[in-house]
Amino acid sequence: MIPLQRVEVSPHTRTLLTRWTGRVEDAGATVPAARAEWRIATAPKRQVRTALESMARGAVRCMYCDDSRATDIDHFEPLERAPLRAFVWVNHLLACSFCNSNAKRSQYPVSADGTCLLVDPTTEDPTDHLRLLLKSGRYEPVQGSVKGEETIRVFGLNRADLVTGRVNAFIRACSNLRDWHGLCRNADPEADSVARALLDSPFIDVVHAMTRLGPGVAATVVGPPTVPALDAWRAEHSPSFRVGRPRGDADIADDPVADDGRDGHRRGGTAAGTSSRTVMRNYGLTWTDPTGTHRASAVAYDRPSAEHRKRDLEDAGCTRVDIVAVRPGELPEPPG
Known part of the structure; x- marks a missing residue:
């Protein structure tokens, strides 16, 4: 098992997941209701899978065993325990069928x-x-x-x-x-x-x-x-x-309610799992490796990750190691 960076889903996906959480609520917020809604939720599952695949390493490997192809969307906290988290983005991970259906099942x-x-x-x-x-x-x-x-x-x-x-x-x-x-x-x-x-x-x-x-x-x-x-x-x-x-109030923007997109009702953000939005601050690194080649990171990090990476590079003999703030989707250029 390796650490993975959870991406932020699009506003459209957040709205879609909120709407389907509302459907579970309206159906009684029971385990059977959550299973029934999840079974027919073609569009939400497609959006969730696309986002999860962008997070997966390699050829979309299972996020638990790192071996087999990830075929299933797993509810980290199972529906049997938390039916209202069926459509919560942060409760979704990709798993192979064995890890999901044979090993973990509903254990939590x-x-x-x-x-x-x-x-x-x-x-x-x-x-x-x-x-x-x-x-x-x-x-x-x-x-x-x-x-x-x-x-x-x-x-x-x-x-x-x-x-x-x-x-x-x-x-x-x-x-x-x-x-x-x-x-x-x-x-x-x-x-x-x-x-x-x-x-x-x-x-x-x-x-x-x-x-x-x-x-x-x-x-x-x-x-x-x-x-x-x-x-x-x-x-x-x-x-x-x-x-x-997230560290500190400046990194989090909390909206106490989220529009479910159907009847003009406002639903609690905790149930929908989409109202608390984390604002990611991204950082890249630039350095000169021991051979004198100028390099830049090929991924973006949060600040603690960037500091961790900086120490690793310096321990490996790299010089001029700098942490550079970057915008989402951008990466730094190697130093001149």
Whole structure:
């Protein structure tokens, strides 16, 4: 499991989801009502899927196991528990049929105070709760993390096929990184194709875990021949896309009600899940890598993510690392 950046859906989609939440309310706000409305909601599901696919890594992989094709829209908090969240945008994730229908199903463990005990990769960094052991292919909870334990159990992250797949993916990733690094040193344009293939491959969580290895253990885990390639990869690609929650009142604009778009009624924004709008502040980075090449980030970050990425680049020997505010949809230019 890797961190993912949740996108902001269009005003049209927000209105559509609000309207369909109203339909669930009008039908009694029951589980059968939510299921019935979700079953026939062709247009909302199409909009949600399109937005989720823009967030997914690789060839639209499952957001839980990072292996199979994501075929299902999963309600993170199940309809059995929260029927009025059937059409809440932030309650939707993409999952493969096994993770959705065989593993998770309607499970949603909570603590005594009602806090969810499952990792949502769009609101937190899974590595705060989960640790991937690269050589064994198994996940273990970070010490003391009940959320890590429950996430592994509910999603079946250590089922045999995933463990075997991660072990094989680790072996391939080490080889791919060495190939990519050799192509980079020869200024071969094929290096970009190798990088894209690696980023689009199943089990991207393996590559993500490799980039987060500390200097003291990297040689032991990946082997000395792979360490220079891994260091170069860290400088080129972010080891973490850490998702930051909104911080401070300036980042959030709250509208207490949202128009449901039907009979002129105004519905509570909490039920619709679309009235609280997060204003994302985007940042890119520019730097000079150890070879003297000027570079710029290929993705936008929130401020904490940008600071995290800046430290990683500096640790990798990059200089002139600057955080640059960018508008949505824009990226910085490499320094001149």
